[in-house]
Structures are given as C-alpha cells and as structure tokens.
Amino acid sequence: MRYQQEYRDPAAARKLQHAIAEITTRPWSIMEVCGGQTHTIVRYGIDELLPEKIQLVHGPGCPVCVTPLELIDKAIEIASRDDVIFCSFGDMLRVPGSHRDLFDVKAAGGDVRVVYSPLDALKIADQNPNRTVVFFAVGFETTAPANAMAVWQAKRRHIDNFAVLVSHVLVPPAMEAILSSPTNRVQGFLGAGHVCSVMGYEEYEPLAEKYHLPIVVTGFEPIDLLEGIYRCVRMLEQGRVGVDNQYARAVRRGGSPSARGLMDDVFQVSDRKWRGIGVIPRSGYRLREEYQRFDAEHRFSVEQLQVRESETCLSGMILQGTRKPSECPAFGRECTPEHPLGATMVSSEGACAAYYHHGRFREATAMES
Amino acid sequence: MCLGIPGKIVQTYREHDVLMGKVDFGGIFKLVCLSLTPEAEVGRYVVVHVGFALQVIDETEANKVFEFLQYMDDLGELDDGGPDEEMEIQP
Amino acid sequence: MTNAADFDRSVCPTPRQDHERVLLGHGSGGRLSADLVGRVFLPEFGNEVLSALEDAATLTIDPRGEATRDQANRIAFTTDSFVVKPLFFPGGDIGKLAVHGTVNDLAVSGAQPLYLSAAFILEEGFQIDPLRRIVRSMRQACAAAGVALVTGDTKVVDRGKGDQIFITTTGIGVHRVDRDLSIHNARPGDAVIVSGTIGDHGITIMSTREGIEFETALESDTAPLNGLVEAMLEACPTIRAMRDPTRGGVSSTLNELAVASHVGIVLDEASLPVKPAVHSACEMLGLDPLYVANEGKLIAVVPGDRAEPLVEVMRRHPLGRDAAVIGRVVSEHPAMVVLRNAIGGQRVVSLLAGEQLPRIC
Numbered sequence: 001m002r003y004q005q006e007y008r009d010p011a012a013a014r015k016l017q018h019a020i021a022e023i024t025t026r027p028w029s030i031m032e033v034c035g036g037q038t039h040t041i042v043r044y045g046i047d048e049l050l051p052e053k054i055q056l057v058h059g060p061g062c063p064v065c066v067t068p069l070e071l072i073d074k075a076i077e078i079a080s081r082d083d084v085i086f087c088s089f090g091d092m093l094r095v096p097g098s099h100r101d102l103f104d105v106k107a108a109g110g111d112v113r114v115v116y117s118p119l120d121a122l123k124i125a126d127q128n129p130n131r132t133v134v135f136f137a138v139g140f141e142t143t144a145p146a147n148a149m150a151v152w153q154a155k156r157r158h159i160d161n162f163a164v165l166v167s168h169v170l171v172p173p174a175m176e177a178i179l180s181s182p183t184n185r186v187q188g189f190l191g192a193g194h195v196c197s198v199m200g201y202e203e204y205e206p207l208a209e210k211y212h213l214p215i216v217v218t219g220f221e222p223i224d225l226l227e228g229i230y231r232c233v234r235m236l237e238q239g240r241v242g243v244d245n246q247y248a249r250a251v252r253r254g255g256s257p258s259a260r261g262l263m264d265d266v267f268q269v270s271d272r273k274w275r276g277i278g279v280i281p282r283s284g285y286r287l288r289e290e291y292q293r294f295d296a297e298h299r300f301s302v303e304q305l306q307v308r309e310s311e312t313c314l315s316g317m318i319l320q321g322t323r324k325p326s327e328c329p330a331f332g333r334e335c336t337p338e339h340p341l342g343a344t345m346v347s348s349e350g351a352c353a354a355y356y357h358h359g360r361f362r363e364a365t366a367m368e369s
Numbered sequence: 370m371c372l373g374i375p376g377k378i379v380q381t382y383r384e385h386d387v388l389m390g391k392v393d394f395g396g397i398f399k400l401v402c403l404s405l406t407p408e409a410e411v412g413r414y415v416v417v418h419v420g421f422a423l424q425v426i427d428e429t430e431a432n433k434v435f436e437f438l439q440y441m442d443d444l445g446e447l448d449d450g451g452p453d454e455e456m457e458i459q460p
Numbered sequence: 461m462t463n464a465a466d467f468d469r470s471v472c473p474t475p476r477q478d479h480e481r482v483l484l485g486h487g488s489g490g491r492l493s494a495d496l497v498g499r500v501f502l503p504e505f506g507n508e509v510l511s512a513l514e515d516a517a518t519l520t521i522d523p524r525g526e527a528t529r530d531q532a533n534r535i536a537f538t539t540d541s542f543v544v545k546p547l548f549f550p551g552g553d554i555g556k557l558a559v560h561g562t563v564n565d566l567a568v569s570g571a572q573p574l575y576l577s578a579a580f581i582l583e584e585g586f587q588i589d590p591l592r593r594i595v596r597s598m599r600q601a602c603a604a605a606g607v608a609l610v611t612g613d614t615k616v617v618d619r620g621k622g623d624q625i626f627i628t629t630t631g632i633g634v635h636r637v638d639r640d641l642s643i644h645n646a647r648p649g650d651a652v653i654v655s656g657t658i659g660d661h662g663i664t665i666m667s668t669r670e671g672i673e674f675e676t677a678l679e680s681d682t683a684p685l686n687g688l689v690e691a692m693l694e695a696c697p698t699i700r701a702m703r704d705p706t707r708g709g710v711s712s713t714l715n716e717l718a719v720a721s722h723v724g725i726v727l728d729e730a731s732l733p734v735k736p737a738v739h740s741a742c743e744m745l746g747l748d749p750l751y752v753a754n755e756g757k758l759i760a761v762v763p764g765d766r767a768e769p770l771v772e773v774m775r776r777h778p779l780g781r782d783a784a785v786i787g788r789v790v791s792e793h794p795a796m797v798v799l800r801n802a803i804g805g806q807r808v809v810s811l812l813a814g815e816q817l818p819r820i821c
Contacts, residue, residue: 089819117420
C-alpha cells in the first residue's frame with residue numbers, strides 16, 4: 001500500500017535510530033498519547049531501538065480502555081433488550097462490565113452486531129424500521145465526525161429508530177490532566193496524528209506554552225514514530241517549547257473544517273469520566289439538545305446501575321504513565337487478554353495488552369540469560 | 370487509537386446527498402464517506418478511518434522525511450557536526 | 461483551568477473469569493477453543509490417542525495383537541464439522557470445505573485419505589436447490605481428492621433452530637508403515653515451511669460479512685492437499701510434522717507445535733507469503749494474517765538442511781507455488797512463537813484470544 005509500506009523501510013528506520021542516538025545527551029520521558037502509536041512501538045520494537053536514556057511512556061489514548069464502567073453496563077443493559085439491535089465496533093465487545101461483557105449478551109440471545117462504520121449501523125436501522133438500532137459511539141476526536149455524521153443523517157433522513165450511546169473523549173484535556181498531576185514525569189508528547197487530522201493542532205499550542213514542553217504531532221508507521229521521537233528529543237535537548245508537526249502529510253494546522261463544523265453541529269463539550277482515571281472536566285462530547293431524541297441514554301432511561309470495580313490492578317497509573325505494565329503485580333498472571341483485570345489489558349491497543357502480546361519474548365529471554 | 374489507512378479514490382458519487390467514494394486499499398475496495406474532505410478527487414489518496422476520509426494526503430509533505438534522510442546520507446556521517454539549522458525539517 | 465485528575469483513586473474493572481455460556485470465540489480455534497477442550501472434553505474423554513491432540517488419530521487395527529509394528533495396519537481417523545456463512549463464497553462452498561477439511565486433516569497426518577462419511581443437519585425450509593448444489597460440489601471434491609463418500613446421515617431441525625445447513629464429515633485413511641509424523645516431533649534446527657499465501661480464506665469470508673463487507677478479487681484457497689503431501693513425502697521422507705492452519709490461522713498451528721514439541725519457533729515476518737489484498741484488508745480491519753483461517757495450506761516442519769530442496773519440490777505443485785521457509789525451530793523460549801520483523805523488533809505470536817474482530821483503534 002502506498003503511503004504505508006515506504007514508512008516501514010528498515011534502512012530508513014536505522015538511519016533515524018542513529019540520528020536519535022546522536023542527539024541524545026540526557027534522559028527524557030516522552031509520552032505517546034495514542035494507543036495506535038503504542039501498538040506500532042511494541043509491534044516493531046521501536047522502544048528497543050532507542051538509547052537507554054529515552055523512555056517512552058504509554059498514554060491513555062485508547063477509547064476502548066477509557067470508556068467508563070457505567071457506560072459499559074448501560075450498553076449491556078440496552079443490548080439485552082428484545083427490541084434492540086446493538087451495533088458496535090469490534091473491540092468494544094470484549095470490554096468487561098460489572099458482571100458480563102457484550103459477548104455474553106450475544107450468547108444469551110441479544111442481537112449484537114459488529115460494524116466497521118457508524119454508517120453501517122445507520123443502514124441496519126434503515127432496513128429494520130420495527131426495531132431500535134443503537135450504535136455504541138465511542139472514540140476520540142478522530143471518530144467523532146463519523147459518529148456525528150450518522151446522527152446528522154438519521155435526523156435529516158428521519159431514521160427515528162436509530163440512537164447512539166455516546167462515549168466520546170477528547171485528547172487535550174487528558175494531556176492537561178496528566179501534566180497537572182503532581183506525579184507527572186512526562187517531558188514531551190508525541191501528539192495523536194489522526195486526532196489532529198480532524199482537529200488540527202492549534203489547541204496544543206497554549207498547552208505547550210503553559211507546561212513548557214514540546215508536543216510533536218506524529219503518525220503511526222515506524223518511520224513516523226522514529227521521526228516524531230527524533231524531533232521531540234531535538235526540541236528537548238535544545239530546550240525548545242512548542243508544537244511541531246511530523247505528520248504533515250495528513251495533518252494541517254486547522255484540521256478538517258468540514259469535520260469540525262459537523263461535530264460542532266451535533267456535539268457539545270461536556271465533562272466525562274475516564275475509566276481508570278476519573279472525571280476530567282470538559283473532556284468529552286455529548287449530543288446537543290436538538291439531537292437528544294437520538295441519545296440512547298435519553299431514550300431508554302437506563303436506571304442508575306450498581307457498578308462494581310475491583311481495585312487489584314494498576315491500570316489507572318498505567319493509563320497515566322506513572323507505571324509500566326510489567327510493574328503491575330497482576331500483569332501476565334491473574335491478568336491476561338483472556339481474563340483482563342484492567343481496561344489496559346482489554347483492548348488490543350491497551351498498553352498492557354500490547355506488552356503482553358509483544359513483550360513476553362523479552363521476559364522469557366531475560367529469564368534464560 | 371484511531372486506525373487510519375491510506376487509500377486511493379477511484380470513483381466519487383453522491384448518496385442521500387452526501388459525497389461518497391470508492392477507495393482502493395491495495396486491491397480491496399471499500400465505499401467511503403468523503404463529506405469531511407470535499408476537496409477529494411479521483412486519483413488522490415485519503416486517510417480513512419471507520420469508513421470516513423479524514424484528510425487528503427499531501428504528497429509533497431509525504432516525501433519530506435525521505436528527503437531528510439537523503440540529506441543525512443549526503444552528509445555522509447551524522448556526527449560530522451553540520452550546523453543544526455541545516456537539519457531542520459520543520460514545516 | 462486546572463484539570464488535575466486524581467489518579468490515586470483510580471480503579472479497575474472486575475475480572476471476567478469465566479463465561480457461563482458458550483461464546484462464538486469458543487469456536488475460533490484460539491485460546492478459548494483450547495480452554496473448552498481442556499476444561500470440558502479432555503477430562504471426560506482423555507486417552508492416549510485423543511490427548512495427543514493431533515489433527516487425525518492414528519489407530520492400529522490389530523484385533524489379535526499379533527502384528528509387529530512394521531506390518532500393522534495403521535489407520536488415520538478424523539472428524540470435522542462445518543458451519544460457514546455464506547454457504548457459497550468466491551472459490552468454494554460449504555460442501556467443498558467439508559470434503560477438503562477432512563481430507564486435509566488425514567493428509568497432513570501423513571496418511572492416504574480413503575473414505576468419508578457425511579452427516580447433514582438441515583434446517584426446515586432450506587431449499588432443495590442449494591442443497592443439491594452443495595451435494596454436487598461435494599461429489600466433485602471427493603472425486604478430485606480421490607476419496608469415496610461411503611456412509612451418511614440426514615437430520616432436519618425446526619425452522620429457526622439451525623442455520624440452513626451444517627455438515628459433519630468423518631474420514632479414514634491408511635498410514636504407510638515407514639511414516640511417522642507428529643506435532644511432537646519438531647526439534648531445534650528444523651525449518652518451518654508454509655505451502656502458500658496465508659489468510660486468503662478468512663479474508664474472503666470476512667469480505668461478505670454484513671457491516672464489514674468490501675470488494676475484492678480474493679478467493680478462498682479451499683483445496684485438497686493430499687496430492688501435495690504425497691509429493692512432499694516422496695521427496696522428503698524425513699518431514700517431522702505437518703498441519704493445516706485452518707481456524708485460528710498459522711499462529712494457532714505453530715503454538716500447538718511449539719507446545720507439543722516443547723521447542724521455540726522464530727518466524728521471519730518478511731518471508732511470510734501474504735497476498736497484497738489480504739495484507740490491505742488486515743491493515744484496514746486491524747487484523748493479523750497470522751490469525752486468519754486457511755483451507756488449502758499446510759505447515760511443514762523439516763530438518764533444516766532439507767528445507768530448500770523440499771520447497772523447490774513444493775513449488776512445482778500447483779498448490780505449493782508460493783511455498784516458502786518462514787521460520788525455524790529453536791531451543792530457546794520453549795512453547796513460544798516469536799516473530800521478527802525487518803526493522804528489528806520481535807514480538808510473541810500468542811494464541812488468538814477469542815474471536816477475530818475488526819478494531820477501530
């Protein structure tokens with residue numbers, strides 16, 4: 001695939017590896033915000049290519065991981081109804097609620113379907129006028145315009161049996177929450193490329209100034225990550241502050257005006273609870289008044305559910321980047337992708353799952369030597 | 370987060386008054402909503418996420434990293450200490 | 461604005477330790493499937509033959525107990541059920557799969573497949589015409605594979621209690637006395653070979669799924685492998701093990717091998733034969749070709765110095781044109797499969813956790 005394969009070129013990777021080693025003189029902690037970037041880092045062993053002085057901290061950028069338990073429980077409640085077809089992106093099905101997950105609902109007779117796009121869910125609603133089709137609208141800014149479009153079209157085309165269960169979160173408030181935490185150790189950020197494709201990076205400029213650090217908007221292929229790290233380290237070494245854009249092939253400073261316009265029409269900013277982190281002010285979206293009839297929470301008035309979280313694992317600290325997955329006592333023992341204890345193990349892009357899948361080898365060989 | 374894949378637009382059309390396109394991802398074709406990238410045309414590459422094109426790929430920008438690496442190659446050695454400004458590749 | 465989050469109070473979800481019902485993932489060929497077999501079936505049925513968990517059981521027909529090993533009548537015996545949606549897909553149909561699947565399980569055990577049975581569970585209301593097409597396709601598949609379908613059964617369930625048609629086939633083959641293939645046989649220094657491109661079948665089926673569908677020229681690779689196997693064993697009698705990587709893909713097969721032989725396996729990502737369209741579909745859906753099903757491919761483990769000549773032989777066979785050495789068996793990290801990519805990273809290729817699902821992130 002063009003614009004992908006060339007960014008996986010081993011020779012280019014080696015050159016960037018050397019370039020990074022060349023300019024690094026001091027220890028630096030850099031956080032990649034986005035789960036997709038974590039995935040690339042672990043999949044290609046990017047962290048092993050870096051000088052020891054550079055530590056990558058894996059951020060909370062996995063929508064599946066941070067969707068709060070209450071909302072998973074609501075999803076499970078709604079999906080269990082006979083009159084509902086519940087549509088979701090594939091990775092949400094495995095996220096454990098208080099007692100069950102969506103796979104269990106499906107096994108017990110619930111009509112739970114995996115879709116690739118929110119428009120597919122809308123199509124299912126159009127084809128099944130006698131049932132309510134609920135789409136689990138999760139995601140960061142990247143996914144928000146797609147979900148907004150589905151709701152916008154439902155309203156315009158009078159597909160009134162369509163509803164969305166919204167769990168939308170925003171990246172900059174989470175970055176700020178991390179930076180203002182007393183235990184913060186992040187000195188530079190790799191910004192989430194596709195989030196910025198939609199939103200641009202103006203929002204990050206005041207953040208970089210306020211907390212006096214570099215933020216490098218970065219893509220998702222190995223060469224992107226290495227170049228993003230190179231640029232971030234260079235700014236850190238030179239004591240420079242501000243926003244740089246490594247992913248210029250897909251990110252403009254102002255983002256996508258069409259996408260932002262649509263999101264603004266459908267959503268409004270609201271406080272959001274993040275699983276494993278807590279409520280972050282103004283860190284998410286909810287539907288505007290005009291679209292309230294498409295809000296599944298509104299339509300189904302789900303009772304306040306009794307949620308039950310255990311406190312045995314460290315996913316909160318892992319999401320925040322103060323601990324590594326391997327530092328958790330449950331990691332790889334009680335907690336595996338089949339039996340996740342924490343949100344970060346659930347999604348394939350959660351930091352723990354990424355470590356588990358890609359990192360066991362390192363541990364195994366370390367034990368032998 | 371946010372899997373986004375580059376693909377080439379091979380056809381555009383309107384459905385329910387929304388701009389749509391058929392996009393070629395290296396031999397598989399998917400119908401994609403282009404309403405967020407109204408400037409997208411047949412032949413251009415877009416980054417697609419959950420069935421939506423998020424941005425049109427800027428081909429000039431896409432090459433810059435390789436130009437930078439070529440430049441480093443031309444320098445021969447990285448550590449031969451060229452002035453830092455010459456290595457700037459910021460936009 | 462101060463948005464400091466209180467990380468000290470952060471909590472985690474309760475574990476989902478045990479599912480009370482059967483999930484689709486229990487049929488995915490990955491870890492959930494292995495759990496189900498290990499927790500429910502083996503404790504009841506376990507015996508020396510079954511617990512070896514080979515693709516086909518090897519049995520000695522020797523009622524008087526007189527035969528010595530080199531004259532014993534050893535047979536291979538296996539069974540498999542087939543459920544697939546859609547029933548007809550590019551490159552094949554459920555009937556072909558049902559014949560090929562059982563023929564291949566026999567063939568990769570080193571046996572010559574001879575006889576099949578077929579049991580049909582039909583849903584009330586299923587049309588006779590597609591049934592006839594499926595049966596005709598099975599007849600053709602049997603003829604092409606050189607096996608005879610010699611016994612069968614039909615049951616009909618109430619409308620809504622089945623999904624059109626399920627087929628179970630059982631097969632018998634004969635072993636030659638001088639062959640002894642087993643997934644327990646892999647040794648350090650061996651090479652791992654795959655007979656062709658991986659993931660074709662699974663991606664073809666996925667392209668037709670509601671909500672995920674995409675357009676592709678890909679076809680299922682369903683095919684009978686006994687001809688290829690025969691050519692391989694002829695050329696290289698020292699092949700240690702063979703398997704067809706169906707559900708759960710190459711990852712499941714190699715993990716089973718690594719566990720059974722107590723060896724490590726190192727794969728080289730760049731050498732994996734993957735069609736561009738399969739690669740693209742996997743990128744788009746966030747899947748890994750190593751976990752996607754194949755229906756006409758095999759994995760062979762051979763002594764390292766025999767690998768290249770064998771691959772040459774395989775490439776002369778129509779079903780082995782894209783055969784390649786994809787990795788090697790090592791003594792390090794026993795029971796673990798590791799993939800090396802060209803950039804230098806290594807990752808563990810674990811068993812598929814549950815069902816393979818497209819992801820957004």
